[in-house]
Amino acid sequence: MIKLPELLAPVGGPQQLIAAIENRADAVYLGGKLFNARINASNFENEDLRSAIEFAHIRGANVYITLNTLVNDREMEQALEYAAFVYKVGADALIVQDIGFAGLLREHLPDFSMHFSTQGTVYNLEGVRMAERLGARRVVLARELSLNEIEKIAEQTNMELEIFVHGALCQSYSGQCYLSSMIGGRSGNRGSCAQPCRLPYSLLSEGGDGRKTLSGKGYLLSPKDLSSLEHLSQLVKTGVRSLKIEGRMKSPEYVAIVTGTYRKYLDALAEGAGSAVTPSLADSKAVKQIYNRGGFTTGYLFSKPGRDLITRDRAKHEGVYLGKVVGRDERMRSVQIKLEDELSMGDGIEIVNDALPGNLVTMMQKNGERIQHAEPGETINIGYVDGPVKRGDLAYKISDKALNKKAGETFSGKYLHRVPVTGHLTALLGEPLRFQISDPDGNQIEIIGDYVPVSAINTPLLPETAKTQIAKTGSTPFAMAECTFVIGENVSVPLSEINSIRRKALDDLIEIRRNRYPNRTAPQIVTGTNGKSAECKNIAEIGSATPRILSVYLYQWKNKEVMESITADRVYLPVFSLFDDDHAAAVKRFKERGIQVFAAVPAVTRGVEDHMLKERADSLQKIGIEGILIGNLSQVELLADARLPLFGDHSLNIYNSESIKKVAEFGLKGGTLSHELNLAEIQQMDGFGIEIEATVYGRVPVMISEHCPIGSELSDRPDSINCGLCLSGRYLLKDRMEAEFPLIGDPISCRCTLLHCDKLYVPERITDLTLAGVTTYRQYIDDESPEEIIRIGALLQKMLLGENSNPSKQKGYTKGHYNKGV
Structure with a gap:
């Protein structure tokens, strides 16, 4: 029998917890009311959290608590106190995103297992190693990895790996x-994402002849749901420790059906010694029926899916195809459908058109007679449906009453799933009655009763009777898998005594399983003010003796006029372009003008890109590069031999003082503050002797995606790879509010970066930022003209020099989060 990875189920509330455990999840992940990335789920109050952990532990499941958001300085102590609470009440691990909080967690709760969240953007072996340096015992890998990449990472690390399935x-x-x-103030990194990716967009091009709409509105950023049910054998062979189901915002029925189905086929896989198991059509249909978004995808497990990744037409639950509308009676509010799937009263249907009319089925007729159920191939009238419907519209069944009822039975409180235990009764003449019980986790209980068996006057205790009494586990979460006994000759024992000693043993076993970590005590959290370490210095103190630097970040190489218009102290240039000998001259020209030149590494580098960074980083110094801006912690290891100072980009999500401390410990000489911080939060932060950078101008990046909407919409190739279209012009996505977001495609990786629709411009904040200790002020340059670059650069330079302390207000720009934050 092969060793299976853990099946990890999502829990958004108490019913989902029961659904997950009853459908035999090995572990669950859930959140409290604070600091979790699904803050809009029901979640758990502290005392309910304690009960949830006990419920799971009694039934043999692990519980991982999500503390997977960014934490600011003011919240740090509260976050640590919350971590200490869940540690004390028995959580098996804490899922963490914030690198600063991770450092404090290791310091205060060193034996509390930490899982580094997928929010940490770990996509290579070096990233896993950096997570280990943070103190993590498990890493949740990025969902964009292929099976081959996952397997190669697993082969080269002893860290536990977890993947979404x-x-x-x-x-x-x-x-x-x-x-x-950035567009609505609801941060995914703070647990309140509004999912604007699930809204419609149009693709535009921009060129010498103006802007053109290249595609009609569609859900161009909305991926289908992932399903790996048919590929479990391949997933198991990768060597990962945990298979994770997404869905803390989903219903308990969803948790029940999906968890139960994956459990069924993992067990079948184990019984078949790893041979591939094909899910039945009924089980595949049930998983699709309970929730799918435009069908399913295998994501990036086997290749880049291109346009097949995207739902495009609908970004919501699709259900299963029911049939085609062949008639409509407006007066009776009914539709006539030729069925291609079964339908019953109480099921939910939806008609696919712009209005998406639908309802629960409360009327079914065939040939004028009322019916309760219909089979595929039948043509029936269904009611009641309001809204526009026409012949030829497609109908989908979006809920199945019988399926939901079946799922609901698993979280109805009957507790059908039992932990197998072994019982042994000893009844010897003249010795106290004894009962032993053991569970699969190695816990053993022995109860020595007060009753001493005597010689039977009438009927002695028979083995069959003893076995029947031992096997009675009642409403406990146990099932007696095996009963053994030693019974003396002609011994009499009242059945009430056997029942009593068995009940006492089961109660004691529940208590041991409930209290999995009996020696844990909550440590006293002493961090200084608001979670800050005692050795922190205010960044204003550090910054006061540091020269002010105006930097420019170029998303792409520009023409000579743009390059010559830059008057900053430092320029960041795309690193992979710098490996091209043709750009050495441009670097030289910048340096001749007294401008530092740094290489900017993207937030994601994989495969060939990582190899290039490792093998060719030493060449950067030779052409005059003076530093490297890194976008991911993995690049600390990748660039260890670069012999150039490293600086952290905003994508490291430096959101608090402890994050500054952590990147300094990793050897970075500077760090760019998160774009989600407000001014008050920056003013509270402490520093550790490194350069602190803040963005004051330009279109900030709002998304980096392995999927390219340009190729997906326009390429002739289904996978959209290496189509080269991103080199042929400028592209934008336009949302329903007419806001336009520039797209920057990467022809090497076919990765895509989405920029903010509005340019940030906060010259009036430079004085406040300077007083807060910021040392470097960044401009992002995208489509600005040389004249605009010169004008903005000159104003910012004056602000840095204190020559213009009250700039005029600028219209048409955003102030980002400096005023409100997230």
Whole structure:
């Protein structure tokens, strides 16, 4: 029998917890009311959390608590106190995103297992190693990895690896999406994503002849849901420790059906010694019926899916295809459908058109007679449906009453899933009655009763009778898998005594299983003010003696006029372009003008890109590069031999003082503050002797995606790979509010970066940022003209020099999060 990975189920509330455990999840992940990335789920109050952990532990499941958001300085102590609470009440691990919080967690709760969240954007072996340096014992890998990449990482590390196998996919790399935050103030990194990726967009092009709409409105950023049910054998062979189901915002029925189905086929896989198991059509249909978004995808497990990743036409639950509308009676509010699937009263249907009319089925007729159920091939009238419907519209069944009822039985409180235990009764003449019980986790209980068996006057205790009494586990979460006994000759024992000693043993076993970590005590959290370490210095103190630097980040190489218009102290240039000998001259020209030149590494580098960074980083110094801006912690290891100072980009999500401390410990000489911080939060932060950078101008990145909408919409190739279209012009996505978001495609990786629709411009904040200790002020340059670059650069330079302390207000720009934050 092969060793199976853990099946990890989502829990958004108490009913989902029961559904997951009753359908035999090995572990669950859930959140409290604070600091979790699904803050809009029901979640658990503290005392309910304690009960949830006990419920799961008694039944043999692990519980992982989500503390997977960014934490600011003011919240840090509260976050640690919450971590200490869940540690004390028995959580098996804490899922963490914030690198600063991770450092404090290791310091205060060193034996508390930490899982580094998928929000940490770990996609290679070096990233896993950096997570280990943070103190993690498990890493949740990025959902964009292929099976081959996952397997290669697993072969080269002893760290536990966890991967998503089912549920919603994000368009962006997790932890790198700021779209919801920047346009609506609801941050995914703070647990309140509004999912603007599920809204419609149009693709535009921009060129010498103006703007053109290249595609009609569609859900161009909305991926289908992931399903790996048919590929479990391949997933198991990768060597990962845990298979994770997404869905803490989903219903208990969803948790029940999906968890139960994956459990069924994992067990079948184990029984078949790893041979591939094909799910039945009924089980595949049930999983699709309970929730799918435009069908299912295998994501990036086997290749880049291109346009097949995207739902495009609908970004909501689709259900299963029911049939085609062949008639409509407006007066009776009924539709006539030729069925291609079964339908019953109480099922939910939806008609696919712009209005998406639908309802629960409360009337079914065939040949004028009322019916309760209909089979495929039948043509029936269904009511009641309001809204526009026409012949030829497609109908989908979006809920199945019988399926939901079946799922509901697993979380109805009957507790059908039992932990197998072994019982042994000893009844010897003249010795106290004894009962032993053991469970699969190695716990053993022995109860020595007060009753001493005596010689039977009438009927002695028979083995069959003893076995029957031992096997009675009642409403406990146990099932007696095996009963053994030693019974003396002609011994008499009242059945009430056997029942009493058995009940006492089961109660004691429940108590041991409930209290999995009996020696844990909550440590006293002493961090200084608001979670800050005693050795922190205010960044204003550090910054006061540091020269002010104006930097420019170029998304792409521009023409000579744009390059010559830059008057900053430092320029960041795309690193992979710098490996081209043709750009050495441009670097030289910048340096001749007294401008530092840094290489900017993207937030995601994989495969060939990682190899290039490792093998060719030393060549950067030779052409005059003076530093490297890194976008991911993995690049600390990748660039260890670069012999150039490393600086952290905003994509490291530096959101608090402890994150600054952590990147300094990793050897970075500077760090760019998160774009989601407000001014008050920056003013509270402490520093550790490194350069602190803040963005004051330009289109900030709001998403980095492995999927390219340009190729997906326009390429002739289904996988959209290496189509080269991103080199042929400028592209934008337009949302329903007419806002336009520039797209920057990468012809090497076919990755895509989405920029903010509005340019940030906060010259009036430079004085406040300077007083807060910021040392470097960044401009992002995208489509600006040389004249605009010169004008903005000159104003910002004056602000840095204190020559213009009250700039005029600028219209048409955003102030980002400096005023409100997230």
